[in-house]
Amino acid sequence: xxxxxxxxxxxxxxxxxxxxxxxxxxxxxxxxxxxxxxxxxxxxxxxxxxxxxxxxxxxxxxxxxxxxxxxxxxxxxxxxxxxxxxxxxxxxxxxxxxxxxxxxxxxxxxxxxxxxxxxxxxxxxxxxxxxxxxxxxxxxxxxxxxxxxxxxxxxxxxxxxxxxxxxxxxxxxxxxxxxxxxxxxxxxxxxxxxxxxxxxxxxxxxxxxxxxxxxxxxxxxxxxxxxxxxxxxxxxxxxxxxxxxxxxxxxxxxxxxxxxxxxxxxxxxxxxxxxxxxxxxxxxxxxxxxxxxxxxxxxxxxxxxxxxxxxxxxxxxxxxxxxxxxxxxxxxxxxxxxxxxxxxxxxxxxxxxxxxxxxxxxxxxxxxxxx
Amino acid sequence: xxxxxxxxxxxxxxxxxxxxxxxxxxxxxxxxxxxxxxxxxxxxxxxxxxxxxxxxxxxxxxxxxxxxxxxxxxxxxxxxxxxxxxxxxxxxxxxxxxxxxxxxxxxxxxxxxxxxxxxxxxxxxxxxxxxxxxxxxxxxxxxxxxxxxxxxxxxxxxxxxxxxxxxxxxxxxxxxxxxxxxxxxxxxxxxxxxxxxxxxxxxxxxxxxxxxxxxxxxxxxxxxxxxxxxxxxxxxxxxxxxxxxxxxxxxxxxxxxxxxxxxxxxxxxxxxxxxxxxxxxxxxxxxxxxxxxxxxxxxxxxxxxxxxxxxxxxxxxxxxxxxxxxxxxxxxxxxxxxxxxxxxxxxxxxxxxxxxxxxxxxxxxxxxxxxxxxxxxxxxxxxxxxxxxxxxxxxxxxxxxxxxxxxxxxxxxxxxxxxxxxxxxxxxxxxxxxxxxxxxxxxxxxxxxxxxxxxxxxxxxxxxxxxxxxxxxxxxxxxxxx
Numbered sequence: 001x002x003x004x005x006x007x008x009x010x011x012x013x014x015x016x017x018x019x020x021x022x023x024x025x026x027x028x029x030x031x032x033x034x035x036x037x038x039x040x041x042x043x044x045x046x047x048x049x050x051x052x053x054x055x056x057x058x059x060x061x062x063x064x065x066x067x068x069x070x071x072x073x074x075x076x077x078x079x080x081x082x083x084x085x086x087x088x089x090x091x092x093x094x095x096x097x098x099x100x101x102x103x104x105x106x107x108x109x110x111x112x113x114x115x116x117x118x119x120x121x122x123x124x125x126x127x128x129x130x131x132x133x134x135x136x137x138x139x140x141x142x143x144x145x146x147x148x149x150x151x152x153x154x155x156x157x158x159x160x161x162x163x164x165x166x167x168x169x170x171x172x173x174x175x176x177x178x179x180x181x182x183x184x185x186x187x188x189x190x191x192x193x194x195x196x197x198x199x200x201x202x203x204x205x206x207x208x209x210x211x212x213x214x215x216x217x218x219x220x221x222x223x224x225x226x227x228x229x230x231x232x233x234x235x236x237x238x239x240x241x242x243x244x245x246x247x248x249x250x251x252x253x254x255x256x257x258x259x260x261x262x263x264x265x266x267x268x269x270x271x272x273x274x275x276x277x278x279x280x281x282x283x284x285x286x287x288x289x290x291x292x293x294x295x296x297x298x299x300x301x302x303x304x305x306x307x308x309x310x311x312x313x314x315x316x317x318x319x320x321x322x323x324x325x326x327x328x329x330x331x332x333x334x335x336x337x338x339x340x341x342x343x344x345x346x347x348x349x350x351x352x353x354x355x356x357x358x359x360x361x362x363x364x365x366x367x368x369x370x371x
Numbered sequence: 372x373x374x375x376x377x378x379x380x381x382x383x384x385x386x387x388x389x390x391x392x393x394x395x396x397x398x399x400x401x402x403x404x405x406x407x408x409x410x411x412x413x414x415x416x417x418x419x420x421x422x423x424x425x426x427x428x429x430x431x432x433x434x435x436x437x438x439x440x441x442x443x444x445x446x447x448x449x450x451x452x453x454x455x456x457x458x459x460x461x462x463x464x465x466x467x468x469x470x471x472x473x474x475x476x477x478x479x480x481x482x483x484x485x486x487x488x489x490x491x492x493x494x495x496x497x498x499x500x501x502x503x504x505x506x507x508x509x510x511x512x513x514x515x516x517x518x519x520x521x522x523x524x525x526x527x528x529x530x531x532x533x534x535x536x537x538x539x540x541x542x543x544x545x546x547x548x549x550x551x552x553x554x555x556x557x558x559x560x561x562x563x564x565x566x567x568x569x570x571x572x573x574x575x576x577x578x579x580x581x582x583x584x585x586x587x588x589x590x591x592x593x594x595x596x597x598x599x600x601x602x603x604x605x606x607x608x609x610x611x612x613x614x615x616x617x618x619x620x621x622x623x624x625x626x627x628x629x630x631x632x633x634x635x636x637x638x639x640x641x642x643x644x645x646x647x648x649x650x651x652x653x654x655x656x657x658x659x660x661x662x663x664x665x666x667x668x669x670x671x672x673x674x675x676x677x678x679x680x681x682x683x684x685x686x687x688x689x690x691x692x693x694x695x696x697x698x699x700x701x702x703x704x705x706x707x708x709x710x711x712x713x714x715x716x717x718x719x720x721x722x723x724x725x726x727x728x729x730x731x732x733x734x735x736x737x738x739x740x741x742x743x744x745x746x747x748x749x750x751x752x753x754x755x756x757x758x759x760x761x762x763x764x765x766x767x768x769x770x771x772x773x774x775x776x777x778x779x780x781x782x783x784x785x786x787x788x789x790x791x792x793x794x795x796x797x798x799x800x801x802x803x804x805x806x807x808x809x810x811x812x813x814x815x816x817x818x819x820x821x822x823x824x825x826x827x828x829x830x831x832x833x834x835x836x837x838x839x840x841x842x843x844x845x846x847x848x849x850x851x852x853x
Contacts, residue, residue, distance in 0.1 A: 150787030229795050274475050284838035298831040
């Protein structure tokens with residue numbers, strides 16, 4: 001049975017769900033196809049950081065656009081998504097790192113971006129009293145925070161469905177092809193056809209792009225996270241480091257999430273990851289050094305989500321360079337969660353209006369084409 | 372203990388080597404039997420056990436219990452001593468109080484001893500992690516004064532402690548009667564036994580009765596039940612059960628034969644049978660299936676205990692509940708398979724697989740009768756309303772049904788809504804209940820609903836300990852290679 005829809009969105013992560021929702025808001029009827037369930041992979045199991053801080057300048061416009069949505073997320077998806085805004089803080093561990101922070105903030109200001117502010121030691125200590133006293137300062141982005149990633153992704157999926165999107169979970173998109181001007185995709189015993197195809201399949205998106213003749217230098221990665229048992233409240237903002245790989249957040253219930261991008265070994269075909277405890281041990285050592293208050297905490301669980309990382313650590317976002325009606329939205333390289341709400345809105349503008357006011361040109365797939 | 376060291380030598384606190392032919396996890400009946408067998412065959416063997424001494428649950432404190440009168444704990448208990456001596460003489464290295472917190476497909480075993488963690492590499496792993504008590508979620512089961520029968524038995528065996536206040540035991544199964552007998556023999560107090568065995572189970576179990584009547588369980592079980600019934604009032608056919616009290620247990624309310632009764636109690640011991648402890652096996656990526664008779668997850672294994680992960684076998688109750696007698700033979704069978712793979716010449720000298728399999732069949736005779744008779748009733752597995760399901764996060768049955776109503780499809784999605792299974796118990800106390808509750812709410816089978824995705828650390832470890840993990844070149848390679 002073939003069902004005609006306005007758009008086919010492949011991938012039920014935060015990006016696919018957000019794009020499906022925004023297409024619905026623009027009056028289109030999309031189908032959202034997810035081989036497992038919405039939020040099963042990176043979108044549901046990441047650290048939940050809602051961060052404008054320390055982004056590559058090419059994706060700051062998309063990040064800022066997204067933050068405007070995050071601040072009224074419940075209006076959009078009828079769920080607060082667990083979003084809390086206590087800021088994110090980047091800690092410099094020595095004067096050299098602080099000097100680099102200063103250069104960064106000056107550069108952003110010169111480009112007209114003002115969300116990152118340089119902090120001295122006193123302001124750092126005020127925001128993060130538990131940090132080691134040797135740290136000379138850092139950068140703060142005050143609107144930042146964190147949300148519950150699985151709840152967020154599910155909220156986008158549910159709202160899209162309520163607004164008329166068809167949702168197919170538990171079956172992969174197969175035989176992606178274009179016939180007579182329409183994209184066709186098989187899902188279980190069904191076939192969908194539409195003039196628009198959005199490739200938002202996360203770690204699996206590179207395969208789709210390659211099969212359609214647009215290979216991208218993308219690898220499958222699985223950043224690891226671990227969480228502690230409850231400890232007394234000691235920190236509000238999310239903390240990241242300038243020099244070492246660490247991100248660090250305490251939830252309202254007292255548990256502390258420790259991440260930072262150390263990688264597990266993914267097995268993409270089996271939806272499995274093998275954790276690398278040597279690298280998790282490095283994270284533990286960093287926390288041990290910087291937050292003496294955490295030394296007695298207990299690690300209760302560690303995990304990793306599978307996603308795609310590009311060669312230049314920037315997403316592939318925008319129209320295909322090869323096919324009409326094909327749009328790419330993947331390769332968010334360990335930092336795509338915060339971008340999801342805005343990216344869906346921008347993608348819907350690109351699809352429906354043929355363009356967007358938000359500057360995303362540097363993220364196009366064309367940058368990987370051979371000269 | 373070093374190879375050949377006499378029993379009683381000072382215990383090891385860290386593995387002596389980086390890698391072993393065989394690492395056995397758990398020193399209950401299956402693990403002791405497996406380790407003795409592989410070590411006697413000349414394979415370097417490391418036996419890791421979480422308790423202070425060997426024995427597991429059945430033979431807990433076999434080497435140290437203050438209860439010396441042999442009849443009190445029963446002859447089955449003392450049968451463990453010979454196996455403990457065999458391990459000591461076998462040359463196996465034994466580490467007590469060792470918590471295994473990580474195991475993966477590359478057969479790297481992460482263990483914690485005396486506040487320090489390390490990894491060892493195994494040629495083969497035999498999991499003998501035994502059983503857990505099935506969750507028994509009734510209204511009020513989180514009140515102080517309510518505990519599991521297994522916890523009471525642990526105190527009895529390791530410290531000689533027995534109840535002396537008003538005590539009620541509720542539930543069903545062989546262990547419940549064994550505990551009652553042991554408590555009474557030690558002079559402890561039991562005021563009433565509330566038997567929740569469903570009457571219809573007797574009929575269902577009938578086809579298996581002949582095997583049971585000719586099994587070792589029958590005579591012993593009957594004698595034990597007679598002994599208990601002579602001293603304690605037993606209420607059969609209990610269909611509803613609740614613990615009540617203001618801040619701590621004061622009374623137990625139950626319904627039997629359609630009649631509601633209340634009994635004053637300071638201690639309520641709950642027991643609804645045991646299920647395989649599958650956490651480490653699941654975290655290692657081993658395939659499991661839902662067992663519709665025993666109503667639990669069991670690993671998928673072949674007749675030698677081999678699993679879907681190459682090199683990892685499971686023996687004993689962790690492979691499916693079979694009891695201590697069967698566990699010993701399953702341990703030997705898994706050990707023999709390891710010897711056949713790693714040292715075929717040595718295998719020729721030990722009992723052939725066919726003999727071990729025959730002994731296992733004898734030891735499991737009568738099991739089907741017990742499994743059918745003591746299949747727990749639905750109302751004692753699948754709670755409703757305000758009854759707590761997840762104790763760590765205080766999530767009720769109603770909370771879970773509400774989450775299902777707004778789209779949670781399985782235990783892993785439920786975590787996002789309610790944090791079930793994400794507390795310190797890592798799902799041990801709520802996992803089965805959550806699976807069955809969601810299966811019923813969604814009209815699906817437990818197999819379709821699935822279980823929590825379990826990950827290391829399988830037991831919590833301290834951040835300081837993880838930070839201190841040694842950084843040797845060899846172990847770095849061992850992990851990266853995986």
